[in-house]
Amino acid sequence: SDNIYDYPLMSMGKVKVESIDDAEEMQIMDEAFDILGFSHDEKYDVYRVSALCMHFSNLEFTGMGEVASPKNLDAGETLNEILHFADSGEAMYDAFINPKYKVGTEWVNKTQNVVAVTVGTGSIIKNIYGRLFRYLVDMCNSTLCDPTMKDFIKSSRGRQGTQGDR
Numbered sequence: 001s002d003n004i005y006d007y008p009l010m011s012m013g014k015v016k017v018e019s020i021d022d023a024e025e026m027q028i029m030d031e032a033f034d035i036l037g038f039s040h041d042e043k044y045d046v047y048r049v050s051a052l053c054m055h056f057s058n059l060e061f062t063g064m065g066e067v068a069s070p071k072n073l074d075a076g077e078t079l080n081e082i083l084h085f086a087d088s089g090e091a092m093y094d095a096f097i098n099p100k101y102k103v104g105t106e107w108v109n110k111t112q113n114v115v116a117v118t119v120g121t122g123s124i125i126k127n128i129y130g131r132l133f134r135y136l137v138d139m140c141n142s143t144l145c146d147p148t149m150k151d152f153i154k155s156s157r158g159r160q161g162t163q164g165d166r
Contacts, residue, residue: 009057009125036143048082049132053125055079059093061117068097068117096120 005011033043058075061068070076076089085092096117098109112120 007054007057009122010054036140038139042139046132046136049128052079052082053128055082056121056125056128059096059121061093061097061114061121063114066111066113068112068114069093070097 001007004015030043033046038046055075055078058078060071060075062071063069070090070093073089073093076092078089080086080089080092083092086095097112099112099120100107100109
């Protein structure tokens with residue numbers, strides 16, 4: 001869906017700023033990726049990971065006491081279609097509700113309650129975003145530390161400045 005309100009963690013707070021054109025900002029960011037030397041696949045992967053986090057925020061759980069269960073399987077099915085993580089969306093939910101822990105030499109399942117599952121899902125989303133941000137910083141730094149790219153970026157800035165002065 002292209003409705004930001006369909007993604008709970010992305011629509012907290014103010015989602016529209018009147019002075020900002022989201023389509024224009026997206027175009028600027030896409031061009032910045034090109035200038036920094038991101039390949040088509042690298043750009044696509046950044047967008048894909050961002051979209052996955054948005055879909056992860058749609059996982060909804062319900063339950064009483066110590067046992068959580070999926071509210072519905074739609075978000076799990078969508079994630080599974082993208083990730084090919086398991087046989088079904090239900091298995092995606094099960095990975096959060098009944099995670100496996102290694103105890104000594106054996107693996108055991110631990111059933112989670114709604115609070116634990118919700119916190120775990122949010123933590124995974126934050127971790128993924130954190131790793132994506134680190135990847136972007138590393139890619140930008142490696143480009144900016146490359147002497148040939150420094151010259152390219154300086155020359156492209158110079159061309160932009162002279163065009164604006166005309």
